[in-house]
Amino acid sequence: MAGFATKRLGKELSKINSNSLPPGIELVSADNFEEWFLDIRVLDNNPLYLNEIYRLKFRFSAQYPIEPPEVTFVKLADRPIPIHPHIYSNGIICLDLLGQQGWSPVQNVESVCMSLQSMLTGNSRNERPAGDEEFVRANRLRPKDIDFYYDDNNV
Amino acid sequence: MDTDDEFMSTVSSEDDMLPDDSDNDISGDDDFGFDDEPDPDLGIQQDIGQNKRAPYDVSFRVYEPQDIQQQQDVLIDEVNMILNISKEESAILLRHFRWNKERLLEQYMDHREKALEAAGLSQTTSAPPKLEVIPGFCCDICCEDEEGLQSFALKCGHRFCVDCYRHYLGQKIREEGEAARIQCPAEGCNIIIDARSLDLLVTAELTERYHKLLNRTYVEDKETLKWCPAPDCQNAIECGIKKKDLTRIVPTVACSCSHRFCFGCILNDHQPAPCELVKKWLKKCADDSETANWISANTKECPKCNSTIEKNGGCNHMTCRKCKHEFCWMCMGLWSEHGTSWYNCNRFEEKSGTDARDAQAKSRVSLERYLHYYNRYANHEQSARLDKDLFAKTEKKMVQLQKESGMSWIEVQYLSAASMALQTCRQTLMWTYAFAFYLARNNLTTIFEDNQKDLELAVESLSEMFEKPVTELADSRLKVDIMDKTSYCNKRRIILLDDTARNLSEGKWIFNVEFSNPTPISGPSSRK
Numbered sequence: 001m002a003g004f005a006t007k008r009l010g011k012e013l014s015k016i017n018s019n020s021l022p023p024g025i026e027l028v029s030a031d032n033f034e035e036w037f038l039d040i041r042v043l044d045n046n047p048l049y050l051n052e053i054y055r056l057k058f059r060f061s062a063q064y065p066i067e068p069p070e071v072t073f074v075k076l077a078d079r080p081i082p083i084h085p086h087i088y089s090n091g092i093i094c095l096d097l098l099g100q101q102g103w104s105p106v107q108n109v110e111s112v113c114m115s116l117q118s119m120l121t122g123n124s125r126n127e128r129p130a131g132d133e134e135f136v137r138a139n140r141l142r143p144k145d146i147d148f149y150y151d152d153n154n155v
Numbered sequence: 156m157d158t159d160d161e162f163m164s165t166v167s168s169e170d171d172m173l174p175d176d177s178d179n180d181i182s183g184d185d186d187f188g189f190d191d192e193p194d195p196d197l198g199i200q201q202d203i204g205q206n207k208r209a210p211y212d213v214s215f216r217v218y219e220p221q222d223i224q225q226q227q228d229v230l231i232d233e234v235n236m237i238l239n240i241s242k243e244e245s246a247i248l249l250r251h252f253r254w255n256k257e258r259l260l261e262q263y264m265d266h267r268e269k270a271l272e273a274a275g276l277s278q279t280t281s282a283p284p285k286l287e288v289i290p291g292f293c294c295d296i297c298c299e300d301e302e303g304l305q306s307f308a309l310k311c312g313h314r315f316c317v318d319c320y321r322h323y324l325g326q327k328i329r330e331e332g333e334a335a336r337i338q339c340p341a342e343g344c345n346i347i348i349d350a351r352s353l354d355l356l357v358t359a360e361l362t363e364r365y366h367k368l369l370n371r372t373y374v375e376d377k378e379t380l381k382w383c384p385a386p387d388c389q390n391a392i393e394c395g396i397k398k399k400d401l402t403r404i405v406p407t408v409a410c411s412c413s414h415r416f417c418f419g420c421i422l423n424d425h426q427p428a429p430c431e432l433v434k435k436w437l438k439k440c441a442d443d444s445e446t447a448n449w450i451s452a453n454t455k456e457c458p459k460c461n462s463t464i465e466k467n468g469g470c471n472h473m474t475c476r477k478c479k480h481e482f483c484w485m486c487m488g489l490w491s492e493h494g495t496s497w498y499n500c501n502r503f504e505e506k507s508g509t510d511a512r513d514a515q516a517k518s519r520v521s522l523e524r525y526l527h528y529y530n531r532y533a534n535h536e537q538s539a540r541l542d543k544d545l546f547a548k549t550e551k552k553m554v555q556l557q558k559e560s561g562m563s564w565i566e567v568q569y570l571s572a573a574s575m576a577l578q579t580c581r582q583t584l585m586w587t588y589a590f591a592f593y594l595a596r597n598n599l600t601t602i603f604e605d606n607q608k609d610l611e612l613a614v615e616s617l618s619e620m621f622e623k624p625v626t627e628l629a630d631s632r633l634k635v636d637i638m639d640k641t642s643y644c645n646k647r648r649i650i651l652l653d654d655t656a657r658n659l660s661e662g663k664w665i666f667n668v669e670f671s672n673p674t675p676i677s678g679p680s681s682r683k
Binding site: 004008011067097 | 296315319326340344
């Protein structure tokens with residue numbers, strides 16, 4: 001079983017190394033097949049995200065890519081958490097394609113990064129999700145165990 | 156012991172020995188042919204119309220796993236023949252339309268493409284699913300591209316290698332418990348995998364689980380079907396009672412595994428109390444009962460805002476944490492009237508004190524009222540449990556009795572009948588107390604309480620007889636007494652249920668709480 005995820009991630013990695021990633025997406029580290037870090041930035045002039053780079057953490061289970069990876073933003077000195085109505089201030093992302101229902105095993109690290117990139121590009125609302133403070137304070141669940149309601153398809 | 160002879164006949168007929176519901180399961184009329192849209196008014200109106208059925212009875216059917224399978228097969232065959240599409244596709248369509256064949260056919264005839272697409276089927280073809288080796292194929296999931304890789308695609312043409320498909324299906328079926336709506340793994344593709352393709356791809360063990368899950372969705376999809384909640388029971392029950400009927404009837408059904416439950420809320424039989432009162436009652440009990448006794452003994456309420464206060468030490472000068480009202484713990488009067496005689500209340504006569512105590516007494520009365528009903532409810536619940544333990548011992552008793560008295564097996568069956576009667580009657584009695592708690596005081600309630608009293612007396616005296624040692628049970632006079640009492644208990648129970656159910660269906664009860672969805676009724680308003 002474990003070989004399954006490893007095999008696929010190995011192929012993704014060699015593809016990234018040979019073809020390089022699309023503009024605005026960079027691989028920071030992929031030292032093992034459990035946790036990868038990537039940086040993304042938006043390509044247009046959206047004032048909300050202009051001149052900022054954001055750090056993404058991918059965690060893969062042995063069931064990857066059948067199961068979605070766990071993807072969150074990470075806060076560092078020079079890597080803030082982007083402001084977005086679907087991104088909590090602790091970096092947890094509410095995006096249907098990262099949930100069991102919306103995920104497809106055809107997706108990969110690159111396509112997830114691109115989706116997040118376009119999720120930021122398409123946003124003009126300078127706000128956090130409703131109940132952000134409460135959620136950030138109280139949540140002890142892993143992102144995959146949270147029941148998100150994907151109620152808003154416009155952002 | 157003395158029995159209330161005035162109620163007794165000397166002989167009781169056999170059919171009185173059992174609770175009256177045992178003949179329900181496959182009761183005559185064929186209202187529920189599964190291929191018919193159930194009559195929307197089924198249940199109440201018809202029940203009242205048919206004099207044969209008691210007002211507390213509903214008609215229902217018990218289905219065993221093979222019946223459930225067969226029902227699906229019959230429907231699938233019909234759609235398969237009418238529409239000339241494969242069985243697997245018929246099944247997917249039926250599931251999508253929640254097994255409503257008429258609606259399926261209508262939609263299919265009117266908007267074929269749309270119906271197919273919504274159900275997750277593409278244009279139908281009759282070619283059977285097969286594994287293929289395609290030269291130059293690279294799997295999008297594992298990125299494998301070696302020669303001779305076996306691959307599979309649904310009708311949408313999204314092709315993946317067999318290994319990935321197996322992983323995918325295993326995850327869906329085993330981990331996520333999905334069956335009816337497993338989609339093609341490709342992103343955004345909502346073509347649904349059919350049973351035949353699945354059989355081709357996964358192990359027999361997984362296929363079995365898949366079909367189990369499918370059966371489950373069949374029962375869950377149909378409003379008229381529910382699983383029997385008894386542990387390890389695999390039967391489903393069909394009953395036409397709708398949610399909106401639940402304020403007027405308590406649809407108790409009995410599975411062939413002998414478990415009796417309410418079709419409306421799946422809880423154990425709770426006749427005569429309707430589901431909504433049961434819900435309120437259980438919530439109240441969960442909130443209140445454990446602590447209510449303690450509260451009653453150890454606390455007082457703030458005379459102004461009625462917050463419950465425990466005095467856990469200190470002086471008599473109380474300041475309510477909620478409303479800041481200051482009062483004296485002893486006399487409940489205003490603290491400001493205490494002047495300088497602080498910490499030593501001798502002001503029993505003052506008006507503010509008596510007023511406060513009156514108000515307090517009132518709120519205590521409501522608590523005591525609740526405890527009155529709760530204690531009786533809890534008592535029957537516990538006794539029913541004890542009687543159940545006794546039932547286990549009954550069999551032993553019966554064997555012993557056969558040995559000692561030379562009675563035959565059939566001759567000692569009266570003990571088992573008595574035990575059954577005790578349990579059913581206690582179950583009913585228990586809920587009569589929850590029911591009564593919500594009843595407003597009027598003549599109907601008085602009649603109800605008389606019925607309740609009669610049943611309770613009979614049950615307690617039967618319970619006493621039932622506990623006698625085997626040596627005494629062998630006495631043929633006691634045997635006749637027990638048989639008579641059993642029959643009497645069952646009769647009293649039916650009278651009580653009959654009366655409550657009839658008034659419920661006619662909307663005659665007046666409750667001291669509001670129902671969330673009051674049904675239009677002809678009688679007086681359902682609120683005080």
